[in-house]
Amino acid sequence: GAVVSQHPSRVICKSGTSVKIECRSLDFQATTMFWYRQFPKQSLMLMATSNEGSKATYEQGVEKDKFLINHASLTLSTLTVTSAHPEDSSFYICTIKARDRNTEAFFGQGTRLTVV
Amino acid sequence: QKEVEQDPGPLSVPEGAIVSLNCTYSNSAFQYFMWYRQYSRKGPELLMYTYSSGNKEDGRFTAQVDKSSKYISLFIRDSQPSDSATYLCAMHRGFQKLVFGTGTRLLVSP
Numbered sequence: 001g002a003v004v005s006q007h008p009s010r011v012i013c014k015s016g017t018s019v020k021i022e023c024r025s026l027d028f029q030a031t032t033m034f035w036y037r038q039f040p041k042q043s044l045m046l047m048a049t050s051n052e053g054s055k056a057t058y059e060q061g062v063e064k065d066k067f068l069i070n071h072a073s074l075t076l077s078t079l080t081v082t083s084a085h086p087e088d089s090s091f092y093i094c095t096i097k098a099r100d101r102n103t104e105a106f107f108g109q110g111t112r113l114t115v116v
Numbered sequence: 117q118k119e120v121e122q123d124p125g126p127l128s129v130p131e132g133a134i135v136s137l138n139c140t141y142s143n144s145a146f147q148y149f150m151w152y153r154q155y156s157r158k159g160p161e162l163l164m165y166t167y168s169s170g171n172k173e174d175g176r177f178t179a180q181v182d183k184s185s186k187y188i189s190l191f192i193r194d195s196q197p198s199d200s201a202t203y204l205c206a207m208h209r210g211f212q213k214l215v216f217g218t219g220t221r222l223l224v225s226p
Binding site: 004006009041042043044045046049059093095103104105106107108109110112 | 120124148150152157158159160161162165204206208213214215216217218219
């Protein structure tokens with residue numbers, strides 16, 4: 001069964017509005033969750049590392065004021081795309097590391113965001 | 117030069133064929149190597165996880181790492197139409213962020 005639940009799976013929004021994406025760890029408490037973005041025919045790119053109870057760590061070139069991350073509990077992290085623009089249209093995926101191996105083992109099903 | 121290079125494909129094979137998927141990388145510090153499978157409009161799922169050089173086998177899947185050549189491979193034996201997906205290689209140095217290849221699209225025809 002799914003270890004990570006992400007929703008919505010698909011969202012279409014108007015330019016200038018904000019969109020919230022939720023990521024839940026179902027099987028165990030995840031102090032750290034990761035948010036990736038995937039453009040068509042490109043690699044998955046890490047956007048930020050979400051830490052429970054503290055501020056997220058953003059990768060270079062990712063605007064922290066535009067992509068708000070809140071790790072409210074040990075099982076929930078949210079990514080809010082604020083004032084969305086068409087160039088923000090992408091596939092957003094959250095992930096968590098497995099307990100017994102040093103890698104992202106469990107991915108959410110992803111959210112396809114289309115900004116019109 | 118990208119840190120990880122992967123041919124995007126598509127790679128088309130008949131059912132039952134042996135599939136070879138490959139990635140090259142430039143950073144000799146990478147120690148952990150992964151292969152993920154991603155179906156259309158879904159998140160990736162971890163297939164194989166290898167530390168350092170060598171081979172690892174899991175059912176029809178074999179992962180190989182050649183650190184001297186900075187080359188990793190994923191072999192799929194007796195390929196099935198259900199194996200049709202995009203296969204992503206990824207690697208990291210240990211407690212560092214993952215670096216992904218662009219993915220190779222595999223099509224297995226019945």
